[in-house]
Amino acid sequence: QSALTQPASVSGSPGQSITISCTGTTSDVGGYDFVSWYQQHPGKAPKLMIYDVTNRPSGASTRFSGSKSGNTASLTISGLQAEDEATYYCSSYTSITLAWVFGGGTDLTVL
């Protein structure tokens, strides 16, 4: 069982917006602004899309945005495109192990 909880799957039509949640505790998501989001296509290494809750690294599309409220972080993808179909993972620093934990991953289907 993963330390962070994500929905197993979400779907949306091209052009729509979707949001993926990531729920933790006060020891991780709720206690620190060190939440990141990764996109992984089959057979590829994960790619960072959001770091430190809301920041986008260079190379990440502006259609991706992050937020946090309490113990739950969220990734929103606007203007869905076929290329967004992938598995998305959240990650957070945790004071329990003094390191990092991942969510179980969410499969995004673009209908």
Next chain:
Amino acid sequence: EVQLVESGGGVVHPGGSLRLSCAASGFTFDDYAMHWVRQAPGKGLEWVSLISGEGDRIYYADSVKGRFTISRDKSRNSLYLQMNSLRTEDTALYYCVKDLGGYDDFWGQGTLVTVSS
């Protein structure tokens, strides 16, 4: 150009050992904490271990503590993971990661470890 190239994976029997390596280039190796993250076939990501830039702070996931040892060699710009007492549940693709969750986050392509009798 940043590059992380993992090697050392393979097939090993339960109870056996393997040493993974990660050759880094294109950045100042000592400036960054380095991580190992693994992904079992068809499963999600699991953080394994972290070593600070100076090598003085090291952390492990509970699932590997006491069996795996992370290290780095600044003269070779390389990261290592010594894996002992391997179990079938350690079967996974092992990624070397620079600055996990930070602005300069970068992942290698991984090396596959299969533990099977």
